[in-house]
Amino acid sequence: MQLSNVCVSQKDQNKADSLEVIYNNSREARKDLEILKDLAKNSMDPSKQLKYSNELLATAQEKNSHDYLFIGYLQKGHALTARGDYSEALENFFKAASVAENQSELGLIKITLGDIYSLTQNHDRAIKYYNEGIEIIRQSNDSIPLGSALFNAGDEYLKNKQVDKAIIYLKEAEEIFKGLKYDYGIAYCLGTLGLAYAQIGRNEEAEANIQQAIQFLEKYEDYSPICEFLSGMSDIYAEKGRDSTAIEFALLSRDLAKAYGFKNEIREANLRLSQIYENRGNLLEAYKYYKEYIVYKDSVMNVSTAQSMAGLRADYEVAQKQAEVDLLNVQRENQKLVVISIAIASFLVCLLAFGLYRRNRFIKRTSKIIEKERNRSDRLLLNILPEETARELKKNGRVKAKKFESVTVLFADFKRFTLVAERLPPERLIKTIDYYFSQFDRIMEKYGIEKIKTIGDSYMAASGLPFPTNDHASKMLKAAFEMTEFVKETKENSLFDDADFEVRIGINSGPVVAGVVGIKKFAYDIWGDTVNIAARMESHSEIRRINISENTYELIKDEFQCEYRGEVEVKNQRILKMYFVNGVKESIKKEAV
Structure with missing residues (x-):
């Protein structure tokens, strides 16, 4: 999970709702850069955030405003990230970097790029951008962005089993947030430190931290980290040998993630369920959840491949804005090396194409199975509930x-x-x-x-x-x-x-x-x-x-x-x-x- 520099709360959404009334009733408001900026930043609905970001960009280009162009590209990138469109989100963050005019904006972009690469499991690039962004933000003495950047870097180290480094970063972030009395950031740190403690066997501390974080985040209706913390609780109980309780927490995480469309969290919950059932010897249930894990894994990893290919461009465009970053060295290769490289690349492309062909066949087969099971579950739901009630339950989760x-x-x-x-x-x-x-x-x-x-x-x-x-x-x-x-x-x-x-x-x-x-x-x-x-x-x-x-x-x-x-x-x-x-x-x- 990542902690945004500016978390949208219900209060921010109320402000957005008030501005939306002004926007809908005034032609002048639809061209007001400040109103469009606030609507793009404060809307909790990604579709609305994307709509207002596009209008902000169009108006900023008409008025030749570089400041608002930067905000427009940044907020559009955040909206696309929330929808899972990571490749397009990267494009907009690159554009934001190209119009950035100071070190603070550049540091923010580097942290944001780290978030994207973390989401797509490109650990090396995520850590590279996080650490570069942290060094820039330390110079600006801006506490909340620094705490957020340290938290995100700690979370990335934790995902890659570098627990000691993760705890160092998370503890520093927690101290910053405590000094600011920033409860939202403290909750994120508590829960993620709980996940870290679970990995090194400190289960009682882990459970206490995670439960405290979940209780707080439920007030803010911030369900994405709750999904991950519930999965953490599942791991803790699985380690204790209490498989039934571990399954309940994993199912809670999976159902909540499905209700809100969190692909990464759905993927991880399905993997945990598959592993628990496999350990219990229930291979049928293990296969069922692993099959769903593969479907969501592929939907994310396809994006990861595209972003790895785009990584060189990201390095170049961001580096242009920072004197401390080394310029890319473009060296000419001799003709023989080029020919060999092309031959190797062609061979690899053929292998990739063959692999993609086989994977697509597998996805089609599993999609049919999943569709059949989905239709079966829909029929069962209609057998239990009235049709209108069943539709409401599937749409809202309650x-x-x-x-x-x-x-x-x-x-x-x-x-x-x-x-x-x-x-x-x-x-x-x-x-x-x-x-x-x-x-x-x-x-x-x-x-x-x-x-x-x-x-x-x-x-x-x-x-x-x-x-x-x-x-x-x-x-x-x-x-x-x-x-x-x-x-x-x-x-x-x-x-x-x-x-x-x-x-x-x-x-x-x-x-x-x-x-x-x-x-x-x-x-x-x-x-x-x-x-x-x-x-x-x-x-x-x-x-x-x-x-x-x-x-x-x-x-x-x-x-x-x-x-x-x-x-x-x-x-x-x-x-x-x-x-x-x-x-x-x-x-x-x-x-x-």
């Missing part, structure tokens, strides 16, 4: 709870279930329950009703969500009558070997809150007094009968024949009337005919 003002909730259970269950073998019992509940599912699907869950022999469904309707109560009553008729016919005609059940149903209407609970084995559920009363209606019902509350009665009384059957006390000492529903009114039947 689901907001929603209130529905008027829905109808049904509870159904089987009479004498316990007695029957005691005499049936487990396999036959499950087969019997599945026979009934599968048909209930088909009935609910017919009327567009959402099945919520089953608990033992109890079946729960709700009509009128996730898409509100005006006829939710009527649909639920029609479905309930089909359920009772199905159970009756099955028993009377002996359609199933163990079909000896009788069903009773309770229904209530009113407001509910719906949402998804849990992060593992999550479930779509509903809550509220409406649900409790529906359960109470079911417990006071009778076999083959549908018992409804007065709330539902008021919604369906013009369509169905109802029989008043007394009152029942519900929560908070409330008294509700109950009704049996006997069927559709004759007038309604005639209209239907």
Whole structure:
């Protein structure tokens, strides 16, 4: 991970939002260099940052402003980096270097180039630029950029197992940030020092540091370093032999990285999962995660190859701006050496082309497998959650709870279930329950009703969500009558070997809150007094009968024949009337005919 010289916070985003209102309502603002600069620097959305950076560059070129050109290229590079477009990001950082006018700007560019090469695993170039940038920034006495540069260099050494050097750089960065009371930088240092301590066996210190860093960064919603720190926790527990906990942390890192599109973090989490499962002897799971690791690894390494080829150009363009950097020496080679070089290069290109061809074939095969698994997981998700809820979960990584003002909730259970269950073998019992509940599912699907869950022999469904309707109560009553008729016919005609059940149903209407609970084995559920009363209606019902509350009665009384059957006390000492529903009114039947 890298620590930016200027971290965008929610406060900065609020400033960007205010400026965006001015920008959208004023033509003059769209050409104001200062407004465009602030929008490009403070927007947390990479797409918006890229948009405003391009407009800043165009306006700066029109007005021939070198200062704003430098900022425009720099912010455009940052936006492209956030999107994973590293080659194009490098191009813009090179352009920023070409218009830099002082040592401070040049030092910033060198650190930024080090960040790019670090992301693409080019350790030598990353360390070269970091150390050159640090020497320049030390002369300017600018503390936060110096602390950020030292942190990034320490993180790079850590990635390459040079732990002693990493700790030296990270400790110096931490002292700078503590002196400035810069909590954001302190959190980064704490977490990364925790990763370093884990590598040298200081696991208790490592765990304490990482947990403290995660807790702080969650407040800032800075999820990229959190992903890496979660992976670090996975390594610590794997080292302790606690594989199950190690897998949980690695999965948390992977899922969070996928939710926010962090390719490097997705890659590393998949590699850790593959290694843990391989150590446990579960080769099938190990292969599954290694396959995904390869896909993300290739997407980054393709960029790395291109940047290595562009490295010479980077050295040249940046060196032009710094007298302390040696000029590139271009030496002429004799003709024989050129011919030999061309021959060797041609041979290597052929090898590379062949390798790329084989790799592309492998990627195509694995892509088909991954696509098949993705479609399978989508189908499973839709089988667990409503379609709208599933889409929201895939897009945002979480689901907001929603209130529905008027829905109808049904509870159904089987009479004498316990007695029957005691005499049936487990396999036959499950087969019997599945026979009934599968048909209930088909009935609910017919009327567009959402099945919520089953608990033992109890079946729960709700009509009128996730898409509100005006006829939710009527649909639920029609479905309930089909359920009772199905159970009756099955028993009377002996359609199933163990079909000896009788069903009773309770229904209530009113407001509910719906949402998804849990992060593992999550479930779509509903809550509220409406649900409790529906359960109470079911417990006071009778076999083959549908018992409804007065709330539902008021919604369906013009369509169905109802029989008043007394009152029942519900929560908070409330008294509700109950009704049996006997069927559709004759007038309604005639209209239907």
